[in-house]
Amino acid sequence: QQQVKQSPQSLIVQKGGISIINCAYENTAFDYFPWYQQFPGKGPALLIAIRPDVSEKKEGRFTISFNKSAKQFSLHIMDSQPGDSATYFCAATHTGTASKLTFGTGTRLQVTL
Amino acid sequence: NAGVMQNPRHLVRRRGQEARLRCSPMKGHSHVYWYRQLPEEGLKFMVYLQKENIIDESGMPKERFSAEFPKEGPSILRIQQVVRGDSAAYFCASSSKDREFLNTQYFGPGTRLTVL
Numbered sequence: 001q002q003q004v005k006q007s008p009q010s011l012i013v014q015k016g017g018i019s020i021i022n023c024a025y026e027n028t029a030f031d032y033f034p035w036y037q038q039f040p041g042k043g044p045a046l047l048i049a050i051r052p053d054v055s056e057k058k059e060g061r062f063t064i065s066f067n068k069s070a071k072q073f074s075l076h077i078m079d080s081q082p083g084d085s086a087t088y089f090c091a092a093t094h095t096g097t098a099s100k101l102t103f104g105t106g107t108r109l110q111v112t113l
Numbered sequence: 114n115a116g117v118m119q120n121p122r123h124l125v126r127r128r129g130q131e132a133r134l135r136c137s138p139m140k141g142h143s144h145v146y147w148y149r150q151l152p153e154e155g156l157k158f159m160v161y162l163q164k165e166n167i168i169d170e171s172g173m174p175k176e177r178f179s180a181e182f183p184k185e186g187p188s189i190l191r192i193q194q195v196v197r198g199d200s201a202a203y204f205c206a207s208s209s210k211d212r213e214f215l216n217t218q219y220f221g222p223g224t225r226l227t228v229l
Contacts, residue, residue: 006155032216034216034217034218036220042222042223043117043119043204043220043221043222043223044156044204044220045220046217046218046219046220049217089155089156093216095216099161099169099216100146100158100161100169100171100172101146101148101156101158101206101218102158103148103155103156103157104155105154105155106154106155
């Protein structure tokens, strides 16, 4: 099964708060997990990615946490800002050969003042 | 700008016409992927190509859809005899052949197809 399940579908966070988006996968062959940010009318932009040999990766205000045994990973946005309001997609693929990304269904994040 | 380029950005077609979407990968990238995004949904893989070769077309509908990536020029996604259900945003992504960055895909701005 190639599914990636993402939750929540939508999220409202106050400015300065922490936004948390969760994803779960089924295919144990997946070993590369990127997150994409998409603004309305634009293409997805790569935000941050992780491989399962580490449990956490941090870039600025964005952190990925990875739990290999549970087959789950999550995106944390610290000190959320109104400019972070966008749709976020998790994805997964199998490295070694260039391969298609399997995307989650997306989370629409709104950061309020 | 060395990013992934797609054109046209918006395309309107009547039912039964052909739609032709073009994608130029990032400079130095030789792998191209096409994805479709229906309204309020995630992206679904359609096809993966390298120069002059289709590597994986498992996400392509069996009829009316075709893709190519010629030795020279952009990759083309062709939809023949379009129907209203083809209305969607079509995104192209590219990646490098370098093993370290093989799975890092960069997306273009998309082509929004509307079928009347």
